[in-house]
Amino acid sequence: MPPPIDLLPSLMDGLRRTLVIAAGGSVLAIAFALLAGLGCLSRDPIVRTVARVYIEVFRGTSALVQLFWFYFALPILLGLRLDAMLVGVLVLGLNIGAYGAEVVRSAIESVPAGQVQAAAALSMNRWQTMRYIVLPQAILLMLPPFGNLLIELLKSTALVSMITVTDLTRAGLFLRDDTLRTAEVFGMLLLIYFSLSLMITAVMRGLERWLSHGQDYGGRQ
Amino acid sequence: MNESRPPILRIRDLHKWYDDLHILRGLSCDLRAGEKVAIIGPSGSGKSTLLRLLMTLESPDSGEIEVDGQAMWSTTPAGRTVAAGEDVLRRIRAKLGMVFQHFHLFPHLTVLRNITAAPQIVKGIARDAAERRAGELLEMVGLADKANAYPAQLSGGQKQRVAIARALAMDPSVMLFDEVTSALDPELVGEVQDVLRQLAHQAAMTMLIVTHEMQFAREIADHVMFFDAGTIVEQGAPEQIFSAPKEDRTREFLQRVIDR
Ligand SMILES: Nc1ncnc2c1ncn2[C@@H]1O[C@H](COP(=O)(O)OP(=O)(O)O)[C@@H](O)[C@H]1O
Numbered sequence: 001m002p003p004p005i006d007l008l009p010s011l012m013d014g015l016r017r018t019l020v021i022a023a024g025g026s027v028l029a030i031a032f033a034l035l036a037g038l039g040c041l042s043r044d045p046i047v048r049t050v051a052r053v054y055i056e057v058f059r060g061t062s063a064l065v066q067l068f069w070f071y072f073a074l075p076i077l078l079g080l081r082l083d084a085m086l087v088g089v090l091v092l093g094l095n096i097g098a099y100g101a102e103v104v105r106s107a108i109e110s111v112p113a114g115q116v117q118a119a120a121a122l123s124m125n126r127w128q129t130m131r132y133i134v135l136p137q138a139i140l141l142m143l144p145p146f147g148n149l150l151i152e153l154l155k156s157t158a159l160v161s162m163i164t165v166t167d168l169t170r171a172g173l174f175l176r177d178d179t180l181r182t183a184e185v186f187g188m189l190l191l192i193y194f195s196l197s198l199m200i201t202a203v204m205r206g207l208e209r210w211l212s213h214g215q216d217y218g219g220r221q
Numbered sequence: 222m223n224e225s226r227p228p229i230l231r232i233r234d235l236h237k238w239y240d241d242l243h244i245l246r247g248l249s250c251d252l253r254a255g256e257k258v259a260i261i262g263p264s265g266s267g268k269s270t271l272l273r274l275l276m277t278l279e280s281p282d283s284g285e286i287e288v289d290g291q292a293m294w295s296t297t298p299a300g301r302t303v304a305a306g307e308d309v310l311r312r313i314r315a316k317l318g319m320v321f322q323h324f325h326l327f328p329h330l331t332v333l334r335n336i337t338a339a340p341q342i343v344k345g346i347a348r349d350a351a352e353r354r355a356g357e358l359l360e361m362v363g364l365a366d367k368a369n370a371y372p373a374q375l376s377g378g379q380k381q382r383v384a385i386a387r388a389l390a391m392d393p394s395v396m397l398f399d400e401v402t403s404a405l406d407p408e409l410v411g412e413v414q415d416v417l418r419q420l421a422h423q424a425a426m427t428m429l430i431v432t433h434e435m436q437f438a439r440e441i442a443d444h445v446m447f448f449d450a451g452t453i454v455e456q457g458a459p460e461q462i463f464s465a466p467k468e469d470r471t472r473e474f475l476q477r478v479i480d481r
């Protein structure tokens with residue numbers, strides 16, 4: 001059986017939305033993960049509490065319910081209606097960011113205490129120690145688990161079909177209804193999602209290789 | 222020697238607890254600028270704890286520490302032990318350098334960057350000036366050819382020599398050495414001791430050296446302190462401590478380490 005290339009054009013719009021949500025969600029997830037992960041380690045108890053509450057709430061409830069909440073409940077409660085694509089980016093960013101925060105926190109904590117002591121003995125303050133000594137070492141530890149989380153995020157983008165977005169999955173469902181070529185359509189979806197996650201893995205591997213030699217505190221010159 | 226100058230290091234009645242472990246029990250001592258002091262004593266007696274307190278890596282429960290006439294920890298009239306303000310602490314810390322038993326080099330930075338990092342980041346020294354100084358220090362510790370190596374590519378002795386150069390790059394007036402040869406293979410001890418000997422020739426450099434190498438302590442120090450159970454049991458000139466210790470505990474300790 002030849003690959004059903006002829007199905008691709010009808011899936012393109014959906015694929016584009018899936019990519020936008022996955023990319024936007026990833027950027028947000030990394031930002032939230034860093035903020036909340038560092039927040040957990042703050043000296044300020046209020047910052048620590050805010051970070052913990054965020055992490056527990058978004059890890060402790062399902063992404064689907066979070067989507068419903070932001071898309072259907074917020075307009076009723078606050079009169080705030082957000083675009084469905086935007087809700088998808090925001091919720092997946094917040095959701096995966098909460099898991100990512102734990103990755104950030106534990107990577108930072110696993111940098112040996114001696115590193116921090118050596119930096120302190122050289123008169124570096126907390127911020128300089130974090131920026132130049134701890135984070136560069138921690139980021140290498142974060143990359144593999146972050147790769148997993150971004151793949152998780154990619155797969156979760158299919159949930160946005162439940163809040164009216166015609167993403168790749170929903171486009172596939174429509175296409176199956178139109179063509180009745182069930183096996184081929186779903187085979188195509190599998191193939192596309194799988195290729196995307198392979199790409200994420202490749203990018204993370206590349207990053208890891210790039211960061212693990214020639215790391216420098218002044219950025220690369 | 223100018224006796225009217227305040228001691229570079231003045232410690233009074235220092236106490237430190239870890240939970241219900243009383244680690245430092247009323248420690249007092251003075252160090253004059255330029256003095257080379259060896260601290261010997263059984264493990265667990267609080268030697269590292271003292272150095273960590275001096276480096277402000279930890280806080281004492283009570284007592285006073287002055288560095289070069291500036292109070293780092295002091296006692297209020299109400300009897301509370303308080304730290305100096307953050308900016309004073311920063312100035313004081315800059316006068317102290319520390320070398321650790323396990324090196325603690327930054328594994329993600331080259332040897333050169335390990336040395337130039339703090340001068341550039343903390344003191345704002347220009348990159349080329351910092352690199353020039355690092356080059357001199359690497360020359361001094363005999364590792365000029367390793368500037369672009371990463372710590373993982375070095376032997377233990379080389380790592381420790383880089384760690385010494387890294388501390389010196391901040392121009393401290395007091396250097397604290399915490400058993401800097403204890404983690405090394407025996408054949409690498411000598412090269413690190415040579416660097417310490419060389420440093421000891423600098424008249425202005427104050428050195429506080431915790432060591433288990435009695436022969437080395439005797440040779441390098443002009444003053445020896447014997448620590449046991451969180452206090453200084455006995456101190457004096459190396460000849461006196463090693464040849465004619467007054468205290469039983471000192472005698473027993475020396476007997477034990479020399480037998481080994
Ligand atoms: N952070 C800590 N928490 C609890 N106990 C500690 C800590 N650091 C050191 N100790 C204990 O304090 C005692 C003295 O330690 P240390 O100053 O390292 O002794 P030394 O350097 O003379 O061998 C040891 O018994 C050690 O187990």
Ligand SMILES: [Mg+2]
Nearest residue numbers: 268269270400
């Ligand atoms: Mg020790």
